[in-house]
Every structure is written in C-alpha cells, then in structure tokens.
Amino acid sequence: MSTRYDVAIVGYGPVGQALATLLGRRGRSVVVFDKQPGLYPLPRACHIDHEGMRILQAMGIADEVAAAIVPAREYLMLRSDLSVISDLPRVWETPSGWEPSYHFYQPDVEGLFDAAAKATPGVAVRQATAVHTVREESDGVVLTVGDDGEEVRARYVIGADGANSLVRTQAGIGREDLGFEATWVVVDVEIAEGAPALNVPDTGQVLDPAQPRHMAWLGGRHYRWEFMIVDGADPAEASLPENVWPKLSQWVDPATSTLLRSTAYTFGSLVAETFRAGRVLLAGDAAHLMPPFMGQGMVSGLRDAASLAWILDLVLTGRADEGFLDAYTETRRPHVLAYIAESVRVGQMVCETDPERARVRDAELEAQTQSPPPFQPLAGSLYLRGPLAGTIAVQPRVGGRLLDDVLGPAFTVLTVDGADLAGLDAAGQGAIDALGLVTAVLAEGEGAGILTPDDDRFASWLSAADATWALVRPDGYVYAAGRGADALGEALAALRRTVAVAA
Numbered sequence: 001m002s003t004r005y006d007v008a009i010v011g012y013g014p015v016g017q018a019l020a021t022l023l024g025r026r027g028r029s030v031v032v033f034d035k036q037p038g039l040y041p042l043p044r045a046c047h048i049d050h051e052g053m054r055i056l057q058a059m060g061i062a063d064e065v066a067a068a069i070v071p072a073r074e075y076l077m078l079r080s081d082l083s084v085i086s087d088l089p090r091v092w093e094t095p096s097g098w099e100p101s102y103h104f105y106q107p108d109v110e111g112l113f114d115a116a117a118k119a120t121p122g123v124a125v126r127q128a129t130a131v132h133t134v135r136e137e138s139d140g141v142v143l144t145v146g147d148d149g150e151e152v153r154a155r156y157v158i159g160a161d162g163a164n165s166l167v168r169t170q171a172g173i174g175r176e177d178l179g180f181e182a183t184w185v186v187v188d189v190e191i192a193e194g195a196p197a198l199n200v201p202d203t204g205q206v207l208d209p210a211q212p213r214h215m216a217w218l219g220g221r222h223y224r225w226e227f228m229i230v231d232g233a234d235p236a237e238a239s240l241p242e243n244v245w246p247k248l249s250q251w252v253d254p255a256t257s258t259l260l261r262s263t264a265y266t267f268g269s270l271v272a273e274t275f276r277a278g279r280v281l282l283a284g285d286a287a288h289l290m291p292p293f294m295g296q297g298m299v300s301g302l303r304d305a306a307s308l309a310w311i312l313d314l315v316l317t318g319r320a321d322e323g324f325l326d327a328y329t330e331t332r333r334p335h336v337l338a339y340i341a342e343s344v345r346v347g348q349m350v351c352e353t354d355p356e357r358a359r360v361r362d363a364e365l366e367a368q369t370q371s372p373p374p375f376q377p378l379a380g381s382l383y384l385r386g387p388l389a390g391t392i393a394v395q396p397r398v399g400g401r402l403l404d405d406v407l408g409p410a411f412t413v414l415t416v417d418g419a420d421l422a423g424l425d426a427a428g429q430g431a432i433d434a435l436g437l438v439t440a441v442l443a444e445g446e447g448a449g450i451l452t453p454d455d456d457r458f459a460s461w462l463s464a465a466d467a468t469w470a471l472v473r474p475d476g477y478v479y480a481a482g483r484g485a486d487a488l489g490e491a492l493a494a495l496r497r498t499v500a501v502a503a
Contacts, residue, residue: 288300398454
C-alpha cells in the first residue's frame with residue numbers, strides 16, 4: 001500500500017518545519033521525514049532578522065517566537081583588549097515591521113516550529129524514519145523509507161536535509177565552491193539560575209589577528225563564543241573543555257556555568273548549481289552554505305521556504321505550468337549568492353591574521369563616522385524594472401495588526417488611490433481573478449477594500465518612489481510599483497504572462 005501526497009519533505013529542521021507549515025496552511029498535503037527520533041537538543045542557529053520574523057508571521061508563530069527571543073541591537077567591533085573600535089548598532093526601521101535583528105537559543109524556539117507544523121491540517125510528520133532512495137517518475141516521485149522499505153509517493157519532493165543532502169546527491173545536483181573556508185571552535189554556555197548576567201554585548205567581533213573571536217548573548221542565561229583556529233592547531237584538541245575554559249575565563253566562572261557544546265566547525269561557501277531538477281527541489285543547507293558572519297544561514301533557508309511555498313502552490317493548484325518551478329532557482333539562487341558574497345567579505349575582514357593588514361582595517365573602521373546601510377539585495381528575479389521592484393514591501397499596521405495578518409499569503413495590489421483599481425480594464429481585472437490577487441486601498445475612509453493604516457509609513461514609502469500602488473508577491477517582495485490604472489494593468493498582464501496562468 002502506498003500513500004500519495006502533494007509534497008514530501010526530507011529533513012525536519014527549522015527549514016523543513018517552515019516548509020511543512022507554509023504548504024499545509026495553503027491546503028497542500030505534506031509528509032515530512034527525518035531520521036532522528038526527536039528535535040536536535042543542542043543549539044545551532046542563533047540569529048533571525050526582520051524578514052525571517054515576517055516569514056514566521058506567515059507561519060502563525062511570530063508572536064510566540066518574539067516572546068522567547070531577544071532583540072540584538074548592539075554590534076561592536078572590538079580590539080584584542082575588548083576596547084571598542086567601531087559601534088554599528090542595529091536600530092534602523094525595517095520594512096517588515098519587526099526589529100532588525102534578534103538572537104535566540106535554538107532549543108527554546110524550535111519547539112514552536114515543531115508544534116506549528118504538527119498542528120497544521122494536512123501535514124504528517126514522521127520522525128525516526130530514514131529516507132533511503134528518491135526516484136522520479138513521470139507524474140511524481142517515489143521515496144523508500146523506514147526499516148521495511150515502505151514506498152511513499154508525492155508529486156514533488158523537497159530536500160531540506162542539510163549540507164550532506166541525500167536528496168541533492170541522488171538527484172545528481174552538483175555544487176559550486178565559492179572558495180571561502182575557515183575553521184572555528186563554537187562554544188555555547190549556560191550560566192546558573194540566579195548568577196549575574198555576563199558582560200557580553202549582543203554581538204561582539206574581536207578583531208584580534210592572533211586569534212579572531214566572536215561572542216553573543218543569546219537571551220536569558222545563554223551565551224555563545226567562537227574562536228578561529230590559527231597556526232595549524234588541531235580543531236579536536238582546541239575544542240576540548242580544558243582548552244576552552246581558559247579562553248572564557250575573562251567572562252565566565254566555570255563554577256556558575258555549564259558548557260553545553262564545544263565543537264569545531266568549518267565554515268564554507270557552497271551553492272547548488274540549481275535548486276530544482278525535475279520534481280526534486282532543494283532548500284536550506286541542502287541548497288547553500290554560507291559563512292556565519294551575517295547570521296543569514298537559517299534566514300536564507302526560511303526565505304527558500306517562503307518562496308517555494310507560493311511557487312509550488314501555483315503549480316499544484318494548476319494556476320501555473322510546471323515549468324514555472326524554474327522561477328524558484330531564478331529568484332533564490334542569485335539572492336543567496338549575494339548574501340554569501342557579503343558574508344565572505346565580512347568574514348575576510350574578521351578573520352584577518354596579518355598584523356599590518358589588521359592595523360589598516362582597524363584604522364578604516366575607526367574613521368567611519370556613521371553606520372553603513374543595512375545589506376538588503378534585490379530579489380533574484382520575478383520582478384519588473386522600475387521603482388521599488390525587487391525590494392521588500394513595507395508592512396504597515398492596520399488597527400494594530402500587521403498587514404500580512406489582515407490580507408493573508410497571496411499576491412496583493414496595495415494602493416493609496418482607489419482609482420488605480422477602479423480604472424482597470426477587463427484584462428486587468430481578469431488577471432486579478434486568475435491569480436487570486438487580494439486588493440486593498442490603504443487610506444483614510446470607509447468602504448469595501450479600504451484599510452486605514454495606523455501611521456503614514458506605507459504612503460511615504462510609495463510617495464518617495466513616485467508611486468501610488470505596489471504589486472506584492474506572497475513572500476513580501478515587490479513585483480512592480482507605479483502610478484495609475486494603466487501602469488497597474490500592464491504590470492498585472494506581465495505577471496500573468498510570467499506565471500503562465502491558465503485562462
């Protein structure tokens with residue numbers, strides 16, 4: 001006996017959990033396999049940004065997660081004596097309506113991801129069930145799983161099974177090595193209940209050419225340190241508790257703290273050559289690995305989940321041809337590459353071990369008079385040329401609620417002028433109907449489709465781009481923006497051609 005699902009997901013870390021939840025909330029039938037019997041008990045990821053929180057909002061868990069994590073507003077570049085070279089606070093206003101940056105202790109939040117997935121109708125989670133083979137057929141994929149080689153069928157399979165992905169390997173998808181590699185010892189510490197908080201910044205990069213280091217407060221009683229391996233030291237030896245505790249001595253008293261984890265990890269920069277091969281798709285570490293210096297590893301996997309959920313949904317519901325799945329690679333791979341390149345740039349700065357080059361670097365940082373703007377690359381594809389296209393749409397609050405919670409996960413036309421919608425011709429209105437677009441006028445007033453924002457952020461955002469409307473993708477990125485009904489009709493027609501929506 002075999003069971004058929006819309007989507008099978010291999011891997012049940014945060015990315016697999018997010019994918020299952022987002023697809024299930026769209027009405028898709030999903031099965032998730034993971035060889036481990038339970039959630040991984042130790043911390044790994046520790047950072048999420050405003051965009052990641054917006055994705056958790058789409059999963060219905062952002063408020064719960066926000067209560068379990070802490071904003072990470074302080075970012076210090078430090079000398080070896082811990083004096084400050086440069087203070088780069090994360091305090092800018094974000095388009096998503098969340099804080100720019102947060103830290104967390106992963107076991108505190110992954111249970112929320114897990115509960116969301118398991119509570120979503122249509123989602124079956126099968127832990128302690130290894131996947132052995134993935135075989136593509138003309139109308140789907142067949143997975144052999146478990147000790148008895150049970151066959152499970154799905155229309156598509158997503159490999160969210162980590163850096164050593166079985167799904168990627170069996171699909172024959174190669175990886176491109178972008179060249180950056182460094183080995184660090186990663187240390188997680190929990191201080192005893194009632195012990196005084198440690199004098200550790202939200203984020204601190206110690207730019208010591210003798211041994212670059214990193215430290216962070218993860219919230220509550222949890223802290224993380226990372227030490228770069230230098231001078232050919234043995235990583236396993238460097239990770240031993242007796243060699244780690246002396247490095248922590250200026251911050252931590254072993255008598256009032258517990259070493260939760262101490263392990264050597266080699267940071268790489270790898271990206272799959274494609275994120276799709278037929279009915280096989282990749283997400284998270286199975287698709288890309290990046291150095292941790294911007295905290296974008298897990299967030300990039302969440303972006304994969306958000307993009308893949310709406311793209312797959314269009315195909316599964318027959319509103320788009322299967323060829324539209326290529327748009328997943330086209331929009332996500334360039335975006336990931338941009339983050340990897342920036343993470344490598346920051347990593348090369350942090351990992352500098354030449355004293356003279358380090359001195360020049362420090363002088364340049366000291367000379368900075370203002371913080372650089374936040375790094376935010378355009379979406380890789382699936383947007384038109386023009387103002388705001390490819391950027392993250394501003395998410396205002398309406399009656400105290402964030403807009404995505406009001407309108408739901410769909411293509412949206414957001415305008416400050418009702419004439420933009422009223423003036424659409426039959427073709428424009430037909431595109432709205434075929435794509436299942438949601439429309440809203442964000443302005444003062446009453447009537448169907450009119451929402452009054454709590455402030456003028458959205459109107460100011462459009463006005464600065466000389467636009468009156470924005471056509472926004474389900475993942476929050478702007479497809480197009482412009483003025484007037486004619487321009488909106490042209491953008492809707494272009495979107496309909498791109499998606500190849502059935503008449």
